[in-house]
Amino acid sequence: MERAVSAVSKPTCGAVAIFVGTVRGFSRGRQVSYLEYEAYPEMAIAKMRQIEQEIREKWEIEGIAIQHRVGRLGIGVASVVVAVSAPHREQALEACAYAIERLKQIVPIWKKEVSPDGSYWVGMGS
């Protein structure tokens, strides 16, 4: 997270907005033991760059950093970090919220919830 913040911090900025997504211990009434994240790395990075382009067309921002972990993640661990810097806080906050929503929509990263009674790919309706 500190790496993301320092990557986007610039003297021209008055704001850095940060979103941190963490692994929840319960999901849809089930206890979660841990999560397994899987990515299509080359396409995921291309889609993250697309999100940056979309944001730069909508808001005046300086820097943006998006990081996503893959593999096995325990409860409470940060899975995703988005940091956006801008001259003013409104742009930074709005762009940061947009980035995480778009990330969930278009970036090919999958999550498997592993619980004591089985495991489930999220999004498969199971």
Place this chain on the structure above:
Amino acid sequence: MIAMKVKVKLFAAAREIVGQGEVAVDVREGSTVGDVMEHFFARYPKLKGIAGSLVFAVNREVAQRGASVQEGDEVGVLPPVSGGSGV
């Protein structure tokens, strides 16, 4: 009939059903994404069962089933992503 080779990358539930994340497939020249997928649906009925929810990519760009594939293309088989609204 001229055969060509495409690389198919499968992820998440699709990868688990097929048992591997990358498969080289020989298809006829002029084939589409849908033709490539028939190769898998015939062998893996469980994959056919989730066919309606799958999204496809050709060379890392989202593509329709009718999109044509070329020799050496990379076809991605993408189940719904964690946000739930598809790639």
